[in-house]
Every structure is written in structure tokens, then in C-alpha cells.
Amino acid sequence: MTLSSARPVLIAGGGPVGLVAALALARQGLEVQVFEADSSVDETPRAATTHPATLELLANLGLIDGILRQGLIARTFQFWDRRSGRMIAEFDHDTLKHDTRYPFVVQCEQHKLARLAIERLRAMPNASVSLSSRVTSIDLCDDRVQITAETGGRTKVAVGSYLIGADGGRSMVRRALGIAFEGYTFPERFLVLTTPFDFAVERNCSFRSFFSDPDEWANLFKVAGNDGRGLWRVLFPTRPGESDEQVFAEISVQERLQKFFPKRGAYQVVHRNLYRVHQRVAASFRKGRAFLAGDAAHVNNPLGGLGLNCGLHDAVELAGLLSTVVRDAAPATALDRYEQRRRPINIEYVQQQTIANKKRLEEKDECARAREFNLLRSTAADPDKHRVFLLRTSLLESMRRKQLPVW
Ligand SMILES: Cc1cc2nc3c(=O)[nH]c(=O)nc-3n(C[C@H](O)[C@H](O)[C@H](O)COP(=O)(O)OP(=O)(O)OC[C@H]3O[C@@H](n4cnc5c(N)ncnc54)[C@H](O)[C@@H]3O)c2cc1C
Numbered sequence: 001m002t003l004s005s006a007r008p009v010l011i012a013g014g015g016p017v018g019l020v021a022a023l024a025l026a027r028q029g030l031e032v033q034v035f036e037a038d039s040s041v042d043e044t045p046r047a048a049t050t051h052p053a054t055l056e057l058l059a060n061l062g063l064i065d066g067i068l069r070q071g072l073i074a075r076t077f078q079f080w081d082r083r084s085g086r087m088i089a090e091f092d093h094d095t096l097k098h099d100t101r102y103p104f105v106v107q108c109e110q111h112k113l114a115r116l117a118i119e120r121l122r123a124m125p126n127a128s129v130s131l132s133s134r135v136t137s138i139d140l141c142d143d144r145v146q147i148t149a150e151t152g153g154r155t156k157v158a159v160g161s162y163l164i165g166a167d168g169g170r171s172m173v174r175r176a177l178g179i180a181f182e183g184y185t186f187p188e189r190f191l192v193l194t195t196p197f198d199f200a201v202e203r204n205c206s207f208r209s210f211f212s213d214p215d216e217w218a219n220l221f222k223v224a225g226n227d228g229r230g231l232w233r234v235l236f237p238t239r240p241g242e243s244d245e246q247v248f249a250e251i252s253v254q255e256r257l258q259k260f261f262p263k264r265g266a267y268q269v270v271h272r273n274l275y276r277v278h279q280r281v282a283a284s285f286r287k288g289r290a291f292l293a294g295d296a297a298h299v300n301n302p303l304g305g306l307g308l309n310c311g312l313h314d315a316v317e318l319a320g321l322l323s324t325v326v327r328d329a330a331p332a333t334a335l336d337r338y339e340q341r342r343r344p345i346n347i348e349y350v351q352q353q354t355i356a357n358k359k360r361l362e363e364k365d366e367c368a369r370a371r372e373f374n375l376l377r378s379t380a381a382d383p384d385k386h387r388v389f390l391l392r393t394s395l396l397e398s399m400r401r402k403q404l405p406v407w
């Protein structure tokens with residue numbers, strides 16, 4: 001059923017969060033219009049880790065088969081001491097087999113999820129996705145929201161019932177609403193080097209491995225790649241004062257990888273990307289008829305693979321609330337619930353965990369390192385603690401919190 005009498009929900013940003021919000025709304029019969037500034041889906045290497053809680057949500061949206069087909073199943077993840085070359089602890093999602101239908105992580109690049117969502121939206125009469133359409137202004141009224149978008153040199157005005165700002169970390173919507181982005185930016189940047197070298201065969205690494213080292217920590221993970229043959233991404237922090245040219249120079253790329261894992265011959269490096277990394281949360285997730293979701297509302301370091309996952313949870317939860325209110329099944333005040341729940345969840349489960357993950361990897365104090373390693377070992381060795389740890393890292397604990405009645 002389509003609620004054709006209602007004004008559409010407008011979405012600024014056709015990244016994974018905006019597109020999943022659109023799909024969740026459209027499947028509930030709402031009219032939805034997505035405006036995406038770029039002319040095509042962004043393929044730069046970013047999120048890949050899709051946690052069990054998110055797999056449950058994507059299954060409800062009919063996307064799970066595509067994700068499983070195009071991704072890699074990663075049942076375990078490991079912590080290593082990079083200095084000694086020893087594995088400290090391994091965690092196995094199978095411990096969650098009584099908690100979820102998906103006791104594993106799927107390593108599926110975010111551009112694949114975006115493409116799957118666009119494909120679905122294009123087949124729905126109540127949804128539209130406009131590429132090369134940059135939202136440039138917003139006008140919030142009591143009974144509607146109006147936006148202006150620049151499309152191929154032309155200006156288009158759209159009027160909707162609500163607006164979702166899913167336009168990424170530099171969100172124009174957030175700025176236009178005058179909402180502060182509170183937090184900080186790390187001085188170092190994160191370098192991602194992508195190689196086909198097989199760290200599972202050559203070094204016994206699981207598809208998600210974290211390396212603690214006071215000199216240079218690292219995070220290693222495998223993705224399927226577009227041909228399904230598999231690529232490994234190795235993430236390092238940059239050193240103080242290193243310029244882009246120095247970081248990207250072939251000699252320094254090879255040095256970094258050879259120091260990480262010496263091998264005969266040069267590494268084949270298929271991508272090299274540098275990211276500025278932040279821990280920031282919007283002071284508010286809503287102003288009147290406009291909402292923020294995904295990176296527009298919160299950004300964090302990628303250690304643990306939580307940012308996009310949390311953004312997708314925002315998208316599905318907001319879509320549920322909006323459709324309930326548009327159908328008059330709940331009063332408009334029910335929408336307050338979005339910020340009341342999603343903002344603390346982001347702080348508690350995503351900001352805190354990713355900050356702790358980074359600290360754990362870069363810890364310089366030897367006693368603190370030893371304590372951390374012992375804690376990881378004892379947690380992995382105890383089945384109950386192992387399960388509790390994974391319920392949190394997989395965002396299932398935060399999802400279960402979501403099950404509480406909302407009004
Ligand atoms: C190296 C790295 C690894 C990561 N790994 C993980 C991981 O494993 N798991 C995880 O959960 N997260 C991870 N993340 C974080 C994840 O990539 C982001 O959280 C995710 O991209 C957020 O999605 P989004 O749709 O909110 O924003 P984006 O992906 O940034 O999409 C925003 C979209 O809005 C568009 N846009 C911008 N301005 C406008 C405008 N004015 N009008 C219209 N459109 C506009 C942009 O073109 C873009 O397409 C990682 C990030 C990095 C950098």
C-alpha cells in the first residue's frame with residue numbers, strides 16, 4: 001500500500017545510510033525521494049564489517065542474500081601483540097548462536113550495499129533516487145520541509161513531510177540546522193593499504209585482526225573485492241609530521257608493509273587511501289521536521305567497524321518511527337524518541353568502544369599492555385564472558401535495548 005496522500009520523506013545523501021532509510025520507508029508504503037550529490041556510488045575503501053545486529057536488520061529489508069553473496073563470512077576476530085608476533089586472543093561469533101540468526105560478521109564493502117539498495121528502490125513506484133543532485137538549502141516550516149537541489153546546472157525545489165540528513169560527516173543539513181558537531185579530531189591520519197597478499201595463508205590471520213604496538217599499531221581485514229577473489233586492507237596510523245607525499249611514496253608503503261610482515265619481493269598494492277579521523281557526535285539529532293542519521297549525526301574511528309553499522313540502525317529505527325507517525329498510529333511526539341535513544345546509544349556503544357579499541361592498540365605503558373592482554377585472554381577463555389563481550393562488540397546488546405516499548 002502506498003500512502004500517496006502524504007508528502008514524501010526527503011533524504012539528503014544517497015550513501016548507505018540514506019539509501020537504507022529510503023528502502024525501509026518505501027517498504028512501509030511511504031513516498032520517498034533521495035538526493036545524492038555524486039553521479040555514481042562511491043567505491044573508495046571504507047566500511048566492510050557488517051555485524052550480526054545489522055545483518056538482522058538487512059534481512060528484514062530483503063537484502064541479506066545479496067550481502068551474503070557479495071561478502072565474506074568472518075566468524076572470528078583476533079588480537080595480536082605486534083611486537084612479539086604472538087596472538088593474544090581469538091573471539092568466535094559462533095558463541096552467539098543462541099542469540100542471533102547470524103552468528104558471524106559479513107565483510108561486505110559499503111558500495112555493494114548501496115548498489116543493492118538503489119536496485120531495490122528503482123523498482124519501487126513510491127521511491128526515487130536522483131544522482132548528481134546536491135541539496136543546497138533547507139526551509140523548515142511547521143507543516144512541511146522544503147529543500148533546493150542543484151541538478152546538472154538546474155535548480156529543483158522539493159517539498160516533503162520530513163527531511164533526513166544522511167549527507168555524511170561534513171553534512172550540509174547539520175550545518176544548515178545550526179547543530180554543533182561536538183568532539184575532536186585525531187592528529188594522526190589513518191592510512192589504508194590494500195593488497196591481494198594472503199595474510200590468512202601466510203600468517204594465520206583471521207579476516208579481522210587487531211595488532212597492538214606502542215610504536216605502530218595496525219588493523220588488518222579482508223574484503224571480497226569486486227571479483228570475489230579477496231583483498232586485504234592494512235590500516236596504520238601516520239607518524240607525526242608525515243606529509244601525504246611521504247605516506248604515499250612507494251618506498252614508504254613497501255617499508256611499512258615489510259615491517260608489518262616481511263616477505264620476499266615487493267607487496268602488490270592496489271589502493272592507498274588516507275583518512276582524517278574524528279570522534280564527534282551532533283549536539284542534537286533533530287530540529288523540527290529534519291533529522292540527522294549516520295555520519296551526519298556521528299563519526300568515530302573505524303577500529304571495530306561500528307560507524308556505518310550504527311548509522312544503519314539509526315536509519316531503520318527512524319524509518320519505523322516516521323512511518324508510524326505518518327500513518328497516525330502514534331502521535332508526532334513519538335518522534336522525540338529518535339534522538340532520546342539513538343544519541344546515547346551512539347555514545348555508549350560506538351564512541352566508547354572505538355575510543356577503547358584505539359587505546360588498546362596504541363597503549364605505550366608496558367604494565368597497562370600486559371593487563372589488557374590478560375583481560376583479553378581471560379575474557380576469551382570464559383564462555384560467559386566471551387558471549388557478553390561479543391554481544392557488545394556486535395551491537396546486539398544495543399539492539400536488544402531497542403526492543404523496549406517506544407511510547
Ligand atoms: C577506512 C574506513 C573504514 C571504515 N570501516 C567501517 C566498518 O568496517 N564498519 C562500519 O560500520 N563503519 C566503517 N567506517 C565508517 C563508514 O564508512 C561510515 O560510517 C559510512 O560511510 C557512513 O555512511 P553515511 O551514508 O552516513 O555517509 P556517507 O557514506 O559519507 O554518505 C553520504 C552521502 O551524502 C552525499 N552528500 C553529501 N553532501 C550532500 C548534499 N549536500 N546533497 C546531497 N548529497 C550529499 C555524499 O556524496 C555521500 O554519498 C569506516 C570508515 C573509514 C574511513
